[in-house]
Every structure is written in structure tokens, then in C-alpha cells.
Amino acid sequence: MTRNYLIRIRNFVLLLMLQVFIFGQIHLFGYATAYISILFILKLPRYTSKNEILIWAFLMGIATDIFANTPGVHAAATTLAALLRNNILEQFIQKGTADDIIPGAGTIGWSRYISYMLLCTTLFYVTLYMIELFTISYPLTLLISVGGSTLLTILFLIVAESFTRK
Amino acid sequence: MQTILNFLIKHNHWFLFILLEGISFMLIVRFNNYQNAIFFTSANRVAGDVYAIFTDIDSYFGLRTENSSLLKHNRELLQEIAVLRGQLNEANNSKALLNDTTANRYKNNYNFYAANVVSNTLTRLNYFIVIDKGLEDGIGNEMGVFNSNGVVGVIYQASQHYSLVLPLLNNKSNTSCKIRNGNETSILQWDGKDKEFSYLVDLPRHSRFAIGDTIVTSGHSSIFPEDIPVGTIDDIEESIDGMFYKARVRLFADFSTLRTVFIVGRDGYKEQKELEKNIPKQ
Numbered sequence: 077m078t079r080n081y082l083i084r085i086r087n088f089v090l091l092l093m094l095q096v097f098i099f100g101q102i103h104l105f106g107y108a109t110a111y112i113s114i115l116f117i118l119k120l121p122r123y124t125s126k127n128e129i130l131i132w133a134f135l136m137g138i139a140t141d142i143f144a145n146t147p148g149v150h151a152a153a154t155t156l157a158a159l160l161r162n163n164i165l166e167q168f169i170q171k172g173t174a175d176d177i178i179p180g181a182g183t184i185g186w187s188r189y190i191s192y193m194l195l196c197t198t199l200f201y202v203t204l205y206m207i208e209l210f211t212i213s214y215p216l217t218l219l220i221s222v223g224g225s226t227l228l229t230i231l232f233l234i235v236a237e238s239f240t241r242k
Numbered sequence: 243m244q245t246i247l248n249f250l251i252k253h254n255h256w257f258l259f260i261l262l263e264g265i266s267f268m269l270i271v272r273f274n275n276y277q278n279a280i281f282f283t284s285a286n287r288v289a290g291d292v293y294a295i296f297t298d299i300d301s302y303f304g305l306r307t308e309n310s311s312l313l314k315h316n317r318e319l320l321q322e323i324a325v326l327r328g329q330l331n332e333a334n335n336s337k338a339l340l341n342d343t344t345a346n347r348y349k350n351n352y353n354f355y356a357a358n359v360v361s362n363t364l365t366r367l368n369y370f371i372v373i374d375k376g377l378e379d380g381i382g383n384e385m386g387v388f389n390s391n392g393v394v395g396v397i398y399q400a401s402q403h404y405s406l407v408l409p410l411l412n413n414k415s416n417t418s419c420k421i422r423n424g425n426e427t428s429i430l431q432w433d434g435k436d437k438e439f440s441y442l443v444d445l446p447r448h449s450r451f452a453i454g455d456t457i458v459t460s461g462h463s464s465i466f467p468e469d470i471p472v473g474t475i476d477d478i479e480e481s482i483d484g485m486f487y488k489a490r491v492r493l494f495a496d497f498s499t500l501r502t503v504f505i506v507g508r509d510g511y512k513e514q515k516e517l518e519k520n521i522p523k524q
Contacts, residue, residue: 097296100363125255126258127254127255130258130262137266143289143293143363145369145370145372147270148266148271148273149266151269152263152266152270155259155262155263207270217435
């Protein structure tokens with residue numbers, strides 16, 4: 077149990093640093109950014125309690141905020157995505173699947189895993205850009221930003237998934 | 243009663259959710275309202291130090307361009323010294339002009355500081371820059387920030403060792419500017435879209451200017467001294483109500499490659515702010 081948590085904390089720090097120093101620096105065409113830290117929330121085992129997911133997500137969000145100088149923005153968006161993560165995940169799990177699986181291409185299949193990531197990431201970015209733009213004076217900017225960022229993030233996550241799965 | 247209790251226990255994650263979202267939105271609102279949420283930005287000690295290490299490594303990759311721009315700035319300064327020396331000689335020759343009052347009037351009352359850029363989150367829509375000088379180095383809120391190319395922004399909040407800079411490329415940024423060799427001042431505002439351009443939103447219709455004219459700071463805001471370059475006019479259009487011109491300005495400062503910046507603060511600025519605080523609100 078303790079070992080599990082140590083690994084989880086290591087992954088947390090690793091993802092955060094990758095996000096801050098590499099993926100956070102990417103900005104395509106002025107619209108798309110990548111937020112790969114969301115992988116941490118996506119990869120928590122099935123049936124992790126909602127309270128636990130919420131706390132991890134909030135911590136990840138606030139840590140990203142500190143580095144990106146956007147106090148509260150990522151925290152609010154990751155927390156919302158975390159609230160609905162379990163509900164979204166259940167839509168893509170077939171009957172008879174073990175209770176404690178870690179969502180991934182190997183456990184639920186590529187197409188289901190991608191759809192699951194797509195829904196969670198879209199939810200995250202819609203919240204993020206709504207807060208950041210605050211008044212939705214540019215609906216088109218919002219749409220392009222959400223679409224572009226989601227696709228970019230998913231692309232990175234798919235690459236990561238195919239590398240870690242041997 | 244039992245059912246209500248059971249219901250609440252079963253859905254206890256909602257309370258946690260509301261609590262966490264509450265904290266998040268409190269941070270967002272407080273930061274937007276110019277309060278001291280600076281701890282939750284990379285101007286805090288830990289994040290600032292982590293960024294400093296990263297920037298240290300990263301800075302080696304931009305040394306060549308950085309060097310050439312510093313050389314250019316050096317050359318300009320040398321030229322300026324030469325010009326000033328000439329003027330000093332002239333003044334010394336005609337001593338009659340140089341009485342006490344003029345000597346005081348032309349006294350340089352601006353202090354300059356140099357700082358390194360620690361984090362530059364150009365990827366955000368509304369972004370901030372963090373520099374490695376803070377209150378202990380003499381930096382205070384609302385000092386001007388520029389680099390060898392032109393104006394960068396204004397100090398937004400300063401902590402002990404780091405400060406947060408509000409760049410021109412931020413919706414909150416308002417900088418008082420004018421056309422070089424002209425008198426009409428106007429406010430420079432960013433529209434949140436292109437990272438190379440900003441806009442002079444309220445140029446009076448009688449002002450004379452052309453595409454290619456240089457925009458400089460006006461010196462009215464007491465943040466910047468007069469005549470620091472900002473950019474060149476790139477395009478002109480009428481404002482929506484037809485009362486003013488709106489000029490698109492190509493900024494001199496390249497925000498994606500900022501490494502070193504200068505900070506300028508005026509003597510007695512704090513005193514002025516203290517006085518202004520005492521003005522009764524209507």
C-alpha cells in the first residue's frame with residue numbers, strides 16, 4: 077500500500093515536471109496547448125474513490141497553476157474533470173472486467189481508451205478556456221482552442237500509451 | 243432523517259468537490275482583483291528556484307542572439323554617451339545658462355535595475371513573466387520593464403526575491419504611448435489574439451501619423467520615462483464609432499526569446515502613491 081503511494085507520488089512529480097518544462101512550452105498556432113498531466117487522473121485505477129480522485133486532481137491542478145502563473149484555473153478544470161471521471165470510465169468498460177484495472181489500451185482496448193481520454197480531456201479544456209476567457213466574447217477562439225488542445229493532448233497520450241505498453 | 247443522512251454520506255464527494263472548486267475560484271478571483279495571491283504563482287520561492295535552474299540550462303541555447311542584441315544595445319549607449327558629452331561641453335561653454343534651477347530640473351531621477359527572466363509562459367492566453375529580482379533588490383509594484391529592443395511590461399506584483407511582470411501581451415495591460423515627434427498620447431492595449439501586435443485604441447482624428455512611424459512611451463504615466471521605444475505603426479483603421487483612429491503596432495520586444503530585462507523606477511514614486519491613496523473616494 078505504502079509502496080503504491082510512493083510510486084504514485086513519483087509519477088505525480090514526473091508528470092508535473094514533464095508538463096511544466098516540456099509540454100507546457102508547446103504552443104501551436106497560438107491556439108493549441110498540451111496538458112499531459114491529466115494522464116495522472118486518467119490512469120488512477122477503476123473504483124478509486126471519488127474523494128481520492130478529486131484530491132489528487134486538485135493537487136495536480138494547483139501545482140500546474142503555480143508554474144503557469146494562472147492561480148486556480150487549472151485546479152478548477154481538473155477538479156471538474158475528476159468529478160466525472162468514474163462516470164465516464166464506466167461507459168467504456170465491458171461487463172466482467174476486473175474491479176481494480178488501470179484504464180489503458182491493454183485493459184479496455186484502444187478505441188474505448190481513446191474515447192475515454194477524449195471525453196475527459198474535452199471536458200477539461202472546455203472548463204479551462206471558459207474560465208480563462210471568462211466572458212465568451214470570442215466563441216470561435218474558444219472552439220478552436222478547445223479542439224486544437226484536445227487533439228494535441230490526445231496525440232501525446234496515445235504516443236505515451238504505445239510506448240509504455242510492451 | 244435516516245434516509246437524508248444516508249443520502250448525504252453516500253454523496254459526500256460532492257461536498258469535497260464544492261470545497262475544492264470554491265478554493266480554485268477564490269484564487270482566480272483574488273488574483274484578478276490585484277490581491278496577494280502571488281504565492282500561487284511561480285514568483286514564490288520554490289517554483290521560482292526550480293524555474294531558475296531550468297532557465298540556466300536553457301539560456302545557453304540562446305546566447306548568440308542574446309549577445310548580438312546586447313552588443314547592439316551597448317553600441318547605442320556608447321553613442322548616447324558621446325552625444326551627452328557633446329552637450330555637456332556645450333553647456334559648460336555657455337555657463338550663463340547653467341544656473342541651479344536648470345541643473346535640478348534635468349537631474350536624472352530614474353533608477354535602473356537589470357534582471358533575468360526566470361519563467362516566460364507565452365503559451366497562456368493571458369500570460370505573465372517572472373524575473374529574478376524582488377523587493378529585496380529594490381523592485382516595487384508598477385515599475386516599468388523593458389529590454390534592449392523596447393518596452394516589455396510593468397511589474398504586477400513583487401515578492402521578496404522574484405517579481406511578476408504584466409507584459410504588453412496581457413488584456414490587463416494599459417500603457418500610455420505617443421508617436422515619436424508628436425504630442426498626442428494614446429493607450430496601448432492588446433486584443434488577445436496576435437503575439438506580435440498591440441493596438442493604440444484612441445488616437446485623436448487630428449493627429450498626424452503614417453504607417454512606419456515609431457511609437458514610444460509618453461512619460462505621462464510616471465511608470466516609464468519618456469521616449470522608450472515600443473513598436474512601429476503597422477496598420478491604421480477607424481474606431482467603431484468613427485471618433486478615433488485605431489493603429490496596429492508591431493512590437494519591438496520579441497516576447498518568445500526574452501532573457502534579460504531592465505527595470506526602471508522613479509524616485510519618489512512610492513511617495514506619490516501614498517499621497518494618491520489619501521485622495522477621498524467619491
